[in-house]
Each structure stands twice: as C-alpha cells, then as structure tokens.
Amino acid sequence: MTIRVYNTLGGKKETFETVEPKKVRMYVCGPTVYDYSHIGHARSVVVFDVIARYLTSQGYDVNYVRNFTDVDDKIIQRANELQMDSSTVAEKYIEEFNKDMGALNVQRATYEPKATEHISTIIHIIEKIFQKEAAYQVDGDVYFSVASFPEYGKLSGRKLEDMVAGARIEINPQKRNPMDFALWKSAKPGEPSWESPWGKGRPGWHIECSAMSSRLLGETIDIHGGGKDLIFPHHENEIAQSETAFGKPFAKYWIHNGFVNINQEKMSKSLGNFLMIKDVIKSFHPEAVRFFLLSNHYRSPIDFSEKAMEEATIGLEKIYSLLQRLMDQFGTKPETKYSQGNVWDQFCKAMDDDFNTAQGIGILFSTVRDLNRLLDNKDGNFTDQEKEEIMTSYADILRIGNILGILSLSPGQYFQEKRQKYVKKHSVDPEKIEQMIRERTEARKVKNWAKADEIRAQLEDMNIILEDRPDGTIWKFKE
RNA sequence: GGCGGCAUAGCCAAGUGGUAAGGCAGCGGUCUGCAAAACCGCCAUUCACCAGUUCGAAUCUGGUUGCCGCCUCCA
Structure with a gap:
C-alpha cells in the first residue's frame, strides 16, 4: 500500500518513498527547554508519535530523532532569573517534558539528543560551510550568508528581496544581508560557552538540528517535522546550512503540524493563555487529550476548549464502554489469532492518505456502533462466524488504539482512574x-x-x- | 507591505472530479418500574458568494467577501 504525504516543500501530497527501502529516518524539532511544555508542544509530539507508530506498523524500521534545544538565549535568561545554572534549568525542563509526554502515552524516540552533546559536530559543520565560502566571521560571531544559497526561500515560498523589503527585521550592521543568521555566537561573560576556532561561544539556534540530524540519521533524511511556525526561518535556515555543507538534499519530506488555539485565540505571552500539559491533565484524562488532539487533521488548526475536551472525553468513553461490554461478554483481550480485519484495512487507508487520523477516528466510531448493534440484537447467542467477526473487529479496535496511543488501559482501569480523579478533586x-x-x-x-x-x-x-x-x-x- | 492557509448542518469535523463519513447536541421510537447505557429513525437537494471549465464540481480555474497564520521568540 502506498502512503501519501503532504510535503511543505512543494506544497502538495507526494507518494512516500524512503531513501533506503523500508527504513525511515525521521527528525522532529523538539522544544527549547526553559519552561513547562504546553498543549501546543503536546500536539506536535503526539502527531509525530502517531506517525512513527503508524510507519512502524506498516513494516518500516523507524529511526526517530527528537531533540532538545538546551542552550539558547531564553534558557540563559531564565537561568539568570532563577539564579541557577543554565544547564540545571535545561535539565529540569527536560525532566518535566518527559513526565508530561509520558503521561500522554508518547513513546520514546530512538534518539533524544541535546544540542550541547553535539558541539563538536556543530563546529565541524560550520567549518564545512566556511570551506564553501557561505559563512563569515565578525569578531567572535559567525553568520551564514543567505546570498550564497540561491535556493534560499524554497521551503517557505519567499523571495529574499521581498523579505528584506518587508523591513520588520532589526537591522544588524554586522550582517552583510539582513536575513543572514548566526551559526555561532560569541559568549558574553558568565554565559555558557565552548571553545571554537572563532573563540568561546555557543551555537546559533538552527545549526544544532543540521548537526544532530546528519550525525544520527545521515546527510539526507526522509522526514523532517515540527510545528508550522518553524517553517520560517528555522527550517529554511536548516536547509540552507545542511545543503551547503553536504551538497545534497537535506530532507525529502517536510511535515508541519498546525497550531492549537485556546478558545479561538492563539496562545501567546501577551494574552497569558499558555495552557500547560501538566494543568490540562489535572482536569481531563490524558487519553482524552490525545483523542482530542488527533480528532482534527494534523495540518489544520485545532481549537482547545472545555466543550471540545468534554466531547472528546464522551467519545473516548463511548469506545471504552464498548470494550467493557466486549470484555464482560467474551473475557479478556482478543488473542493474537484474530488477524487484521476489514476495520484495520479501512483505518490504514485513512492513515495512508497523509495520516488522516480524523477519518480514522470516524471509522472507529462506526465500528463501535456496528458492534453494539450486533451485541444488542443477538443477546449472547452468536454463531461461530459472528463470534469470529466480533473478535476480529475487537482486535482491530485495539490495534488502532495502539497506533493512536489510546485505549491502552483496560476499561476497568480507565473508569477507575477517572473516578479516582473525581473523588480526589471533589472530595x-x-x-x-x-x-x-x-x-x-x-x-x-x-x-x-x-x-x-x-x-x-x-x-x-x-x-x-x-x-x-x-x-x-x-x-x-x-x- | 510581502507570503501562505482556511470557509462543509445548531456545534466539532472528514471528504480535492462521480453525486455530502463520523462525533456532539436536539427530536421521535425500542428497551426500562422509572431512568441510564445501547440500538433504530429524523436532522445539509447542499458545501461563504459570483462567474467559468466539464457529461458531471464541495472538490479544478478566475474573481468577490470574511476569518486566520507566518514574515520577531514560538509546537
């Protein structure tokens, strides 16, 4: 079966063909760790978690890298505020990230590297860019010269001239072109720094991804993902650096997820409406959060609200209720002897079309209704064939749950957890x-x-x- | 100012050339002592609007209107 993927580079759906047969090299930009993770991080991580799970289910060997940016201006600033070491701040929020994502039943990536673990690779790549005469040094800072990369703008669909004319950029007199970006930043006193050929400093934001991606996955990878906001400048800059350094395509498929809005507003500092995962899961079951996040197509915006979460919870429980019913009637989970059935095939068809989880969930609901109807009508007297059908669909529902990362609990456990949460909250x-x-x-x-x-x-x-x-x-x- | 996206029922939402999935809510029914759950039926002659292409368009093209995002840290 062929998988079709919407590629931001080119702006259309393409047939998914990996560099190496049956192997997927996938890199997804992770968070800068200076605060707790919010619901927007959750969407990105959950979406790519599902993509990795699905590709694995289709027989691909998935090599998945999800990084942490653990050195950056914002972390340094936060460390100063807290009077802590910046690496301590980073460590703390990495731990919190893992706790939150663990609660959301996110599988660990193959590699979860930190920028600071790859400084030597970063320096090496910057040197390569110098060799290609695409970088220049101003005092202790190193910049990438966008003029050296004729294809600059190919991902975001912008032209250099237009952007410069846009003039919303602060003019830095050190730069040859306002769009040039830092590969290496010199260290001010007290800032974390590493030795380099250009003096003590730290990497610019974009270069770490080029370094970790090439080091851990290879110079050309299959999937590079992240939130839509990363398209420009982050991913555009990654392409410029990597393709300059290695002289070959950086990533075949660029996949970007849409935003999470809160009550129809963008999450932003000024509105103060950042919704942290740790707070959301106090009020709603983590599986309901996942279910909600996957109920829209990954590229569309999704609106978080109390009402939407309640609906997601009702939907999830409709499925768990059926599972309860099946378990009561037929005992424990269906044995592995029930092979993949029609429901699974339909689900795969939906997922093959640009990972359409929303459609997949629709299939799940139809199946739930079909099974409930059968269970209602037959009153326990099933022919062997009917039992076979039921058990096959039952097994398929659990298989789908496993891709979406829901239905991971027994129905009893789920309702128990939910009840306990309520009992605790309302004493x-x-x-x-x-x-x-x-x-x-x-x-x-x-x-x-x-x-x-x-x-x-x-x-x-x-x-x-x-x-x-x-x-x-x-x-x-x-x- | 530049670039991009979106507009489908009361609400959420899938559908990118073949005659509108699914969910929530609502209404009627079956079941029930009454309920709840589950199931059955009803709920868009129509996909923002106007033209065009086509045997055929929610889907393609052009235009209009409205909303949103990116261009500055951002998932």
Whole structure:
C-alpha cells in the first residue's frame, strides 16, 4: 500500500518513498527547554508519535530523532532569573517534558539528543560551510550568508528581496544581508560557552538540528517535522546550512503540524493563555487529550476548549464502554489469532492518505456502533462466524488504539482512574455512595419505587448517575 | 507591505472530479418500574458568494467577501 504525504516543500501530497527501502529516518524539532511544555508542544509530539507508530506498523524500521534545544538565549535568561545554572534549568525542563509526554502515552524516540552533546559536530559543520565560502566571521560571531544559497526561500515560498523589503527585521550592521543568521555566537561573560576556532561561544539556534540530524540519521533524511511556525526561518535556515555543507538534499519530506488555539485565540505571552500539559491533565484524562488532539487533521488548526475536551472525553468513553461490554461478554483481550480485519484495512487507508487520523477516528466510531448493534440484537447467542467477526473487529479496535496511543488501559482501569480523579478533586466519599445504592437496591427489591427514585435524585444532585444493569447497579460521575 | 492557509448542518469535523463519513447536541421510537447505557429513525437537494471549465464540481480555474497564520521568540 502506498502512503501519501503532504510535503511543505512543494506544497502538495507526494507518494512516500524512503531513501533506503523500508527504513525511515525521521527528525522532529523538539522544544527549547526553559519552561513547562504546553498543549501546543503536546500536539506536535503526539502527531509525530502517531506517525512513527503508524510507519512502524506498516513494516518500516523507524529511526526517530527528537531533540532538545538546551542552550539558547531564553534558557540563559531564565537561568539568570532563577539564579541557577543554565544547564540545571535545561535539565529540569527536560525532566518535566518527559513526565508530561509520558503521561500522554508518547513513546520514546530512538534518539533524544541535546544540542550541547553535539558541539563538536556543530563546529565541524560550520567549518564545512566556511570551506564553501557561505559563512563569515565578525569578531567572535559567525553568520551564514543567505546570498550564497540561491535556493534560499524554497521551503517557505519567499523571495529574499521581498523579505528584506518587508523591513520588520532589526537591522544588524554586522550582517552583510539582513536575513543572514548566526551559526555561532560569541559568549558574553558568565554565559555558557565552548571553545571554537572563532573563540568561546555557543551555537546559533538552527545549526544544532543540521548537526544532530546528519550525525544520527545521515546527510539526507526522509522526514523532517515540527510545528508550522518553524517553517520560517528555522527550517529554511536548516536547509540552507545542511545543503551547503553536504551538497545534497537535506530532507525529502517536510511535515508541519498546525497550531492549537485556546478558545479561538492563539496562545501567546501577551494574552497569558499558555495552557500547560501538566494543568490540562489535572482536569481531563490524558487519553482524552490525545483523542482530542488527533480528532482534527494534523495540518489544520485545532481549537482547545472545555466543550471540545468534554466531547472528546464522551467519545473516548463511548469506545471504552464498548470494550467493557466486549470484555464482560467474551473475557479478556482478543488473542493474537484474530488477524487484521476489514476495520484495520479501512483505518490504514485513512492513515495512508497523509495520516488522516480524523477519518480514522470516524471509522472507529462506526465500528463501535456496528458492534453494539450486533451485541444488542443477538443477546449472547452468536454463531461461530459472528463470534469470529466480533473478535476480529475487537482486535482491530485495539490495534488502532495502539497506533493512536489510546485505549491502552483496560476499561476497568480507565473508569477507575477517572473516578479516582473525581473523588480526589471533589472530595466525595465513595463508601457513602455505595451505601446509598445498597439502600436503593433494597427499596427496589420490595418495589418501593418512590424511595428508589428519591435516592436516585439525591445522587443526581451529587452529580452521580446510576445504571441498573442485569448484574447490578453501577454508578458514574455525570461530568 | 510581502507570503501562505482556511470557509462543509445548531456545534466539532472528514471528504480535492462521480453525486455530502463520523462525533456532539436536539427530536421521535425500542428497551426500562422509572431512568441510564445501547440500538433504530429524523436532522445539509447542499458545501461563504459570483462567474467559468466539464457529461458531471464541495472538490479544478478566475474573481468577490470574511476569518486566520507566518514574515520577531514560538509546537
């Protein structure tokens, strides 16, 4: 089956063909670690996590690099504010990043390098760029000369002349061209620095990705990804540097994810509406967050709101409820003997078309409805063929969950976790609820409906909903 | 000012040439002591607007309007 990928370079969908057969070299720009990770980071990381999982499921050997920018002006500034060492600041937020992404069930990349671990490679590449006469030194700073790279602008679709005319750039008299960017920055006293042929300093922002990508994956890679905002200047500059240094294409496919808005506004410092992952998962289950993030196509913007999260939660629970039902009726998870079925095929078809998780989720819901219908109608009396069908779809749902990184818990665990979270947040007493339910059950036994309904109403006031099932009464929080 | 994107029901959203997936909400029904859950049915003759290409367009082309992003740190 062929996979089609939208390539920012060229602006259209292309057939996905790797440099080496069945091997994927993928590099995704990670965060600059000077603060907690926000929901926008989550989207990018989750989207590429799903892409890596999917490609792996299709038989590719995926070599995935996700870096940390651990030396940078903002980190230095933050370190000064906190009166800490900048590497300590970076370490702290790397740890927080891993904690957040772990909670979101993100798989670890093959390599998760830090810029500071690759200083010698960075210096080596800058030297190569000097050899190509595309770099120049001004005191201790080194700049890349965009005029030396005729294709500059090919990713973002801009022309040098237009950009310079745009004049929103601060003119730095040291630069030959206003669009030139730093490869190496000289160190001011007290700043973290490394020895280099140009004196003590640190790498510019863009060069680290060129270095780590080529070092860990090779000079031409298959996928280079990141948020849309990185297209210019970051990725444009990476292309200029790498292709100048190595004289070959840097990346075949450029994949960029869209933004997360908050209540229809862009997250920004001035609005103070940065939504941190650690806060979001206090209110919503991490799987619901993932489910939400994947419910739109990855290139479209997505609007985060309380309502949207509630809908995502309802959707996720609809699936978990079916899984609960299946488990109650057929025991534990379907054995591996149930091969990939029609549902999985449909899902793959959606994913093959530029990783269309939104469509994939639609398939998931249709399947849930089909299975519920079958379960409703047959009342437990299934022919062997029907059982086979059910178990195949059941297995497919779990397979899809595994690609999307959801449905990783048993339904029991999921609802338990959710309940515990609520109990903790609202300090309710489950024992008391159980007691009330027992009283109601007694009342129902003697057909004292008035009393039963009264208890139900009392519980409803406590935001609790009851479900009378054949095997007993269960309760849930309404929220 | 330059570049790019988007516009599909009450809401969210998929669909890029073959006659509108899916979800949420709502309404009617089955089930239930009553509910809930689940299921069934209803819910866009139409895809911002205007022209054009085509046997055929939400999908392609040109134009209009509106919204958004990037060009400055940003996922």
